[in-house]
Amino acid sequence: MKLLKQILILISFGLFLYACGSSPIKNKTIQKEEPVIIANDSLEYQIIIIDIGFNTFLNSIAQPEGYYSQNYLEARNRVWVLEWNNRVRNPNQFNTNIYENIIDYQSTIDYGYEVNYKLFNYFLFAQQKYKMNLGGGFRSGRIR
Numbered sequence: 001m002k003l004l005k006q007i008l009i010l011i012s013f014g015l016f017l018y019a020c021g022s023s024p025i026k027n028k029t030i031q032k033e034e035p036v037i038i039a040n041d042s043l044e045y046q047i048i049i050i051d052i053g054f055n056t057f058l059n060s061i062a063q064p065e066g067y068y069s070q071n072y073l074e075a076r077n078r079v080w081v082l083e084w085n086n087r088v089r090n091p092n093q094f095n096t097n098i099y100e101n102i103i104d105y106q107s108t109i110d111y112g113y114e115v116n117y118k119l120f121n122y123f124l125f126a127q128q129k130y131k132m133n134l135g136g137g138f139r140s141g142r143i144r
Helices: 002-022 054-061 070-088 113-129
Strands: 036-040 045-049
Touching: 036 054, 036 113, 045 113, 054 113, 070 113
Parallel strands: none
Antiparallel strands: 036 045
């Protein structure tokens, strides 16, 4: 589980750096946003997502917690993690600033609702922000 924690923190940090470098600063103001922390003490891991705009997305655009079932979130996350990991393994085809590390998401582990909800919404957010499509019927355009 520590490997999952480390990998996801590295992904988050990498996406944060990529986001900082790819967006112009308007009026010389710096965007400040609190990181989103996903933790499960019983499984002894923590994921920190530092990607500008995700906190806003999670609090204003994403469907509220409880909208999707945990089974649905787990099914989407399994598909998206597989595609994400495929892109990490193919650095000549995909941007290594986005797809830096393998995500160790195991379908045999019950990560709980909150973890699956936030991971699911991060994938939605990333698809929109980085104009990617991880498959499964969600488009990279504006998500409502």
